[in-house]
Amino acid sequence: xxxxxxxxxxxxxxxxxxxxxxxxxxxxxxxxxxxxxxxxxxxxxxxxxxxxxxxxxxxxxxxxxxxxxxxxxxxxxxxxxxxxxxxxxxxxxxxxxxxxxxxxxxxxxxxxxxxxxxxxxxxxxxxxx
Numbered sequence: 001x002x003x004x005x006x007x008x009x010x011x012x013x014x015x016x017x018x019x020x021x022x023x024x025x026x027x028x029x030x031x032x033x034x035x036x037x038x039x040x041x042x043x044x045x046x047x048x049x050x051x052x053x054x055x056x057x058x059x060x061x062x063x064x065x066x067x068x069x070x071x072x073x074x075x076x077x078x079x080x081x082x083x084x085x086x087x088x089x090x091x092x093x094x095x096x097x098x099x100x101x102x103x104x105x106x107x108x109x110x111x112x113x114x115x116x117x118x119x120x121x122x123x124x125x126x127x128x129x
Contacts, residue, residue: 005050007041013053014039017060018100018107027097028052056097064105068114070125075115077122080106091124 005013014024025035028049037043070076080103081087087099102124109116 002051003054004047005045005053007039007045010045010050010053011039013057016104017056017097018104019097023096023100056101059097060101060104063101064108067105067109067125071109071114071116075117077117077119078106078109079120079122079124080118081120086120 014021019027021032021035021039025032028035030049034043038045038049067078079090081090081099084096084099087102088094091098093099106116106118110118
């Protein structure tokens with residue numbers, strides 16, 4: 001049997017990806033109260049929701065690994081895309097999850113030892129896709 005997220009892990013993955021409860025609800029098509037019950041441990045996390053968010057976690061790890069390959073000892077400039085619409089326009093990717101994963105990875109890189117600068121006119125490395 002594969003790994004299944006518990007309520008605490010579900011909340012940690014959602015928050016780590018920068019998703020609001022409302023965004024998470026839209027992704028899995030449930031009401032806010034249902035999501036809150038899952039995160040509070042009042043109801044078990046359904047298998048399909050667990051699988052979806054484990055996939056997002058895997059996508060995050062892949063995106064991080066790919067961007068880390070591009071960062072050597074040199075300084076790299078990356079866009080942040082504060083607005084979802086900018087991300088869609090510049091990348092032709094209309095997935096809010098991909099945008100949040102990208103933002104989360106960039107935030108991680110900014111908060112760690114990696115030398116990066118942010119400039120929304122820069123291009124996302126192809127390795128991110």
